[in-house]
Amino acid sequence: QVQLVESGGGSVQAGGSLRLSCAASGYTGNPYSMAWFRQAPKKEREGVAVIYQDGRTQYVDSVKGRFTISQDNAKNTLYLEMNSLKPEDTGMYYCAAYWRGGNRFNWEAYRYRGQGTQVTVSS
Numbered sequence: 001q002v003q004l005v006e007s008g009g010g011s012v013q014a015g016g017s018l019r020l021s022c023a024a025s026g027y028t029g030n031p032y033s034m035a036w037f038r039q040a041p042k043k044e045r046e047g048v049a050v051i052y053q054d055g056r057t058q059y060v061d062s063v064k065g066r067f068t069i070s071q072d073n074a075k076n077t078l079y080l081e082m083n084s085l086k087p088e089d090t091g092m093y094y095c096a097a098y099w100r101g102g103n104r105f106n107w108e109a110y111r112y113r114g115q116g117t118q119v120t121v122s123s
Contacts, residue, residue, distance in 0.1 A: 002026040002112045004095050009117030016085050016121070022078040022095030022114060033099035036069060036080045037107055038119070040091035047105025048093070049080060060105065062088075085121045092116040 008020040020036070033052050039045040049069035050058045057069050068081040078095050096110035103109060 002097070004097060004112055004114035006093060006095055006114045006117040009093060009119045011120040011122065012085055014086055014121055014123050017081070017083045018085065018119060020080040020082065020093055020095075020117060020119075022080075024076040024078065024097060024112075027098075027112075032097070033104050033110075034069075034071060034078045034095065034097045035099075035104060035110065036078070037094045037096060038089075038091040039094070039116075040088075043091075045094070045107050047103075047107070050104045051078070052104075058104070082119070085119075087121050087123045090119060090121050093119050 003025050005023045008018060012018055033050055035050040036048045037045050038048050048060055048063055049067055051069045051071055066084045070079045094114050094116045096113045098111035099109055100111055
């Protein structure tokens with residue numbers, strides 16, 4: 001049973017930083033692409049950052065230069081370093097693994113998805 005468990009969320013003031021972690025268990029081998037998504041209240045879930053199997057990364061325009069996605073394969077852990085946080089970054093953050101094809105910023109493109117960790121940024 002593959003499990004993805006996010007942690008590291010919390011409440012910070014604008015301009016602050018947080019580091020999210022996603023601990024993966026129950027599978028062997030490379031989980032292909034992994035990604036972070038977020039969903040703000042009353043908004044659709046959106047892809048935030050993707051890391052490819054070869055280490056390349058992609059970001060949604062709104063977080064470029066502020067967020068960094070990385071992974072530690074030895075620890076089976078995915079990270080999202082978030083700096084210069086803004087109130088509009090508030091939302092539930094989810095990790096996803098095992099890309100099945102299609103748009104990597106599409107939630108439905110991933111076989112395994114976590115339950116999320118809440119990030120709240122106050123002005």
